[in-house]
Amino acid sequence: MSLTFFTPGPAQLYPTFEKHLQTFVSEQLGSISHRSQQYRDLHKFTVDQLRTLLNVPDSHAILFLGSASEAWERILFSCVELESFHLVNGSFSKKFYDYSLGLCKYAHSQEKPMGEGFSASEVIVPEYAELICTTHNETSSGVQMPVSEIHKLKQKYPDKLIAVDIVSSAPYPDLDFNLIDTAFFSVQKAFGLPAGLGVWIVNEKCLKKSEEIKKQYSIGAHNDLPTLWKNAQNNETPATPNVMGIYLLGKIAEDFNKIGVKNIRKETEQKADLLYKFIESANGFSSFVKDKKYRSQTVIVANTEQPSADIIKTMKTKGMVIGSGYGQFKSSQLRIANFPATSLEEIQSLIQELKAL
């Protein structure tokens, strides 16, 4: 039986994935040199499609890494000489903070319990923090920091750099890259691709900062920002990249552009609305995130009265795979991904089956 994955990543593959994969194979793109014009054209195509999709100005480079987790490290290496600041309200924002400690930086944090969100007005960034690390979508808890609050936070601290984790939400958040210095995501979430590729969007201010830091401290040796940036000017990467992942991402981004990012965002909100309405009204379910303002549109987290493992098991027999809760909430919550790869009809079917439990 073919399954439909409503899991928060790896997730359902986008419907056009197989077609693009076949083209990749038949054109023998897995064998082309990463120093050839053919590769540079492929690379540029993906960058251009992402630039259009996410409205990224030329002040920012779009770079490729092995994963979004690698981006955490590269951003901290590049943008933090001594002190970083982190908004922590779940497992992934906590990992960003932990990475800073792992690089022996002084990491400040402002914390909230899982399920709660941050508004710009309540955030106090310490004076010497060089970088504000935010998470647009906490995959562990289903909390979203509204884009308007992220923008306000940068406007409140215009002299600090700001990083936005959009791993499990891009291309949903409409970030203003005139304000946002750096953001990053991975492809196995809303882009509906197999894992193994991270995308790092980063501006010239971060580049300059990394060049300053490099005079005194290590900024890493692998995929360090100045080297990545220099190679990207030529549509190349320093090491042999995941050519298959970059190709597929470009084709999916092109598909998204054909639909129009506004339409994708609108459908995401429609589907999320259906899911939240169901969770709020159905017996045995409730929304983990109480404040509607902070509810994620892409990863919906529900408290369950019965053990979530039982629901997951039953739903799998119906061909639908849902994610469990994260960490301490593993057995008492469900996480339902709401990515472009699952259609309005599939979300409606999911709700029908959950109702029939």
Place this chain on the structure above:
Amino acid sequence: MSLTFFTPGPAQLYPTFEKHLQTFVSEQLGSISHRSQQYRDLHKFTVDQLRTLLNVPDSHAILFLGSASEAWERILFSCVELESFHLVNGSFSKKFYDYSLGLCKYAHSQEKPMGEGFSASEVIVPEYAELICTTHNETSSGVQMPVSEIHKLKQKYPDKLIAVDIVSSAPYPDLDFNLIDTAFFSVQKAFGLPAGLGVWIVNEKCLKKSEEIKKQYSIGAHNDLPTLWKNAQNNETPATPNVMGIYLLGKIAEDFNKIGVKNIRKETEQKADLLYKFIESANGFSSFVKDKKYRSQTVIVANTEQPSADIIKTMKTKGMVIGSGYGQFKSSQLRIANFPATSLEEIQSLIQELKAL
């Protein structure tokens, strides 16, 4: 026209690649959770097949990274508190050295011109160097350091850790992992897969060293050895891995094991022998590596009298893709990969066409 790639990587894909890719797609493995038993079984299968293929004892973990270049960095972070030592005779061994400088370590080197190799007896490792970095196969120059010399070097300095770059030769070198502390490769060379995955083989001594270093210095935050090691015990990875790459690598390694690694090594030597005999005897070609002892069995580098770009162009019209020289030798050399994906018959056809030029 379907092309045959004799390029040193990305290279010809292994003949069974498409079959395995289809299975990956039809079994929906691109969507499975990396925290599920299904993933752990897949992960374990690949590790077990590699363990058999490369004769890796249980003292060593087999870990997955984004690329072999990432392994350079992780090895230096994990095994070098202050000083590393590098045998440098080409662009890739030089990059390993540069990575050490990039991490602000004190990097020593012993250098030879491109095209020349090292014997253990002539190598002098400085007293305080903690790690000896060797390159089994210099992809840039076609120089191989015989496995026996690598083993002798470790025996000469038993108290130092030794790392072996087997990027463009594994599974050809029959390393004795009772001597070798760490080695690494990428999948787009002799394993005939698309790029995007690095494999890091590393022993408990390196793990212990990284834990010691961590008390005083950063050992990195992303894919740091203690975290990778801990996750590997459970057949998992800290971040979402390249599941497709890991799956395909396991299936190719299984194919190799069915053939038998000894047979693969023997056929590699037969094919290399044909290529070198041709280069040595044909007008207009000569072997770049003069000393037979140091000639690579997997990347054969030939000096050409006519511009190598002309030869490459003509050969492409015949459906055969050969690599250019590296760096300063780009226009005066050819690099011909001799990986398992190209059969004896294909190498014979290549030679026939080169003869007919």
